[in-house]
Each structure stands twice: as structure tokens, then as C-alpha cells.
Amino acid sequence: MIGALLTDPKRLDEVGFLEPSDFFLLTMRYVYEALLECKSTGEVDIITVIEVLRCKKRLDKIENGLAGLTALIAQCATSAHASVYGRMVQRTSARRKLMALSTKLHRDAQDENTDTATTVAQYQEEINTIAAPLAAQQGLSAREAIDQHITTVGKAMRSERPKSVSTGLDDLNVILGGGFYPRRLTYVVGINFHGKTSFLLTCARHALLEGMRVGYMNVADGNEKDVMDRMLAMGSGLAPLQLQSGDMDNGAYNRYISAAHQIGQTRLHIASEKGMPMPTIYGHCAGFKSQQGGIDIVFIDYFQRIGALGRYTDNRHKLNKISQVLTTMAEQLECPIVCAAQVGRGVQNRQDKFPSRFDIQGTGHAEQDADVVLIIYKEEVAPAPGADPTDFAPVQVKVDKNKVTGKIGIVNLVQDTHTTKLLPTARRTYDNWVESREKYGKLSL
Numbered sequence: 001m002i003g004a005l006l007t008d009p010k011r012l013d014e015v016g017f018l019e020p021s022d023f024f025l026l027t028m029r030y031v032y033e034a035l036l037e038c039k040s041t042g043e044v045d046i047i048t049v050i051e052v053l054r055c056k057k058r059l060d061k062i063e064n065g066l067a068g069l070t071a072l073i074a075q076c077a078t079s080a081h082a083s084v085y086g087r088m089v090q091r092t093s094a095r096r097k098l099m100a101l102s103t104k105l106h107r108d109a110q111d112e113n114t115d116t117a118t119t120v121a122q123y124q125e126e127i128n129t130i131a132a133p134l135a136a137q138q139g140l141s142a143r144e145a146i147d148q149h150i151t152t153v154g155k156a157m158r159s160e161r162p163k164s165v166s167t168g169l170d171d172l173n174v175i176l177g178g179g180f181y182p183r184r185l186t187y188v189v190g191i192n193f194h195g196k197t198s199f200l201l202t203c204a205r206h207a208l209l210e211g212m213r214v215g216y217m218n219v220a221d222g223n224e225k226d227v228m229d230r231m232l233a234m235g236s237g238l239a240p241l242q243l244q245s246g247d248m249d250n251g252a253y254n255r256y257i258s259a260a261h262q263i264g265q266t267r268l269h270i271a272s273e274k275g276m277p278m279p280t281i282y283g284h285c286a287g288f289k290s291q292q293g294g295i296d297i298v299f300i301d302y303f304q305r306i307g308a309l310g311r312y313t314d315n316r317h318k319l320n321k322i323s324q325v326l327t328t329m330a331e332q333l334e335c336p337i338v339c340a341a342q343v344g345r346g347v348q349n350r351q352d353k354f355p356s357r358f359d360i361q362g363t364g365h366a367e368q369d370a371d372v373v374l375i376i377y378k379e380e381v382a383p384a385p386g387a388d389p390t391d392f393a394p395v396q397v398k399v400d401k402n403k404v405t406g407k408i409g410i411v412n413l414v415q416d417t418h419t420t421k422l423l424p425t426a427r428r429t430y431d432n433w434v435e436s437r438e439k440y441g442k443l444s445l
Helices: 002-007 009-015 026-041 046-055 065-075 082-109 116-136 142-158 170-176 196-209 224-236 240-245 250-264 278-292 315-333 345-349 365-369
Strands: 185-190 213-218 267-272 297-301 337-342 372-378 392-402 409-416 422-424
Touching (some): 002 065, 082 116, 185 365, 196 213, 196 224, 196 337, 315 365
């Protein structure tokens, strides 16, 4: 770094975060102090630096004097990376300071005559002093922020990957801006047996048929067969119980085989384990991504059943940590994560039983961490006169939080009670700000 500054003194402005004490070698500290002194007068070059060192009687401490400084310049391939070199010096300086502080702390902690609270406060302040310069380097100037943003947008424009993964439900796509977006965490929240799993499987099956690479993590019951029963039921029009019992005629069996062949050609990774912990979930998804050259979306059923490694003070602490890890996982996998979540039982004792994002059971962090929160609610209404009450059940999907487009609203669906598949309905209740469905095209269910 000193070689870069001697080569191009203008780079001094880029390393203004460094203090002379950050240099481990005393000779390099002397040269840096001389550079700063020359900068204050506006005359910085190797001749003025040598003159300052000679006046301070430090030149003879530099190995080989002028020849040694010239050698530093020769060893520097380019001055363009001066700020990078400077950050390396700063980080290693912070490590040395931490090691020295830890030795001192160990000694003081053994002294029973010192007040523990005072010792903790003193060392916390010293650690903050060491950490502050490191935190400052993580920020961006306006120019750096704009350059990064332009680069990100350019990559997105050139990318052949889909900008979002369609839900398969047109009206919901309109509110979400096309579907589920990469690096975003969506919670699908609802009362038990109100259609959360049906929603996940409906969206997963549609994504598969659209050619997406889909990960499905079943941590609720640990049975892959249950997932396939319901997914194939949706494709064949048969009830899951028929597939389990084998109660099918030839026509039904042919529909089952056709649905099975259709899903068999897709790129799906199912992992089922009761209480599967986050490291295992991530391992499945990362492995699948490596095998397939990418992963387009991950579904997890469901949040409260995810296990955790390590010790936690209580269940809330555990769930808060899991929610934070899910947001990190979405970033690392660069895909949407859609996770079902239960609501607290208290919802069913309210007069208005329609849940909200604040009702997620066991944690307040999930609502905060989520980019999108969808509320699934199965309406309790009487069937129309003459209708088969077992054919379709009305279901509402409320977009209760949406950091992607900012739009919220309610989408009305129906659930085929035979196959558990969710289907659109012509009935709509949201406002006239909704854009034309034609923008997103007709999506096959």
C-alpha cells in the first residue's frame, strides 16, 4: 500500500480511514506519517517524503533509505488498488488490537477487586472503538451505490431467468406483480385446515409445469407420498384417497398415469422429515441447485415445525432465529421462498376470525422479516341451492403485506374438495387499481 501511495500520492484521499497506528511495521508507519505531513502542505512526492524523514531523523531507520523506498514503488504492480490494500491493513490492525485487548481483559477479569459491571462497560466501549472504523467501510458513497444499482439492473435485463415465478392464479399475480420474486420471503398464513398446503401444492405444481426447478420441503409430517398423492390428485382429477386405496377404474387409472408421467418429467426435489432443521433444509436446496444449475423457488410446509440446532431460551427465540435464517437463505439461493405458517388459536375466539399477519403463531419476527404475507381463509358459507356442497369450497387469499409492489387486496378462489386444488373464480372484491389480466397472459392451471 505504501508503494501505491508513493507511486500515486493522490490515492491518499482514498485511504483517509487509516491511522498511522494501523501499520504493524514501524518503518511503514514513519513513511505514512511523512506522506500525511507532505499532503498537508500540498507537496507530495518521493523527494518531499524523504526530506520529511530526514528532518525527523527517521530516514536511517528505513532499510536502504532512498533505495528501499524506490524498491517499494517497484514492488507495487498498480496504484489502482490502494483502497483495497488499505482495508487489508485496517482489518489486520483491528485483529491485533482485539488480541491485545483480550489479553488485558483476561487479566482484569481475574482481579476480584474490580467491579464486574465497570469492567464490562469499559471493554465494551473499547471494542466499539475498534469496530467503528470497520463498520464505516461497509457503507457506500452515492457514486458507489449508483454504480452497484446500475450493474444489478443490467444483469437483471440480460438474465434469461424468469423475473418472477407465477402462482398460477392470474388475479393474485396481478397484485404480486407477476408472482413470487427471487430473494423474497413469502409467508402463507392461515388457520389449520384452511388451505395453506393446498395453496403451496397448487403453486408448486404450476411452477413445475412451467419448467421451473422447484424444491419442496415437507417438515410437517415427513411423508413424501402425501405430497405426491395431493399433487397427482390435482393433475388427474382424482381424490387423494382414491390414489391411496387404489379404488380406480381403467379411465381413472389412465388419468393417474398421465398425471404421474407429466410430473415425472419436471425438475422437482422433495425432502420430507418431521422437524427438519434449517441446515438440512439449506443442504437439500443447495445440493439441488448445484445439480440443476439453479433453483427457481422453494416451498416449505411449515414454519412452526422447522427444527433448530443449538439451545434456545424458549420457542419464540427459536422461531425468531429461524425466520431470520429463512431471509438469509432466500438471498443465498437467489430464489423465492414460500413458507406456510400457522396462526395462534386465539384467532378462532374472535368475532372476526379472518387472521392478519400479526397473528403468526409463536413469533413477531416472521411478520417483520417477510417481504410478502398471504392470508388464506376458507369462508364458512352455505352452498347455493341445488349445488353439491362437497364440490367446491370458497377460499379467500388476502395479500396483507407486500414490499414488492406495495399493493394489497383480496383474491377469491375456490377449492376443489375432491383434489384439494385451488382454482380462480370470476368473483372479485379488490379495487379498480388492479391492472389488466391481459398483461400477464392466460396461465394454464
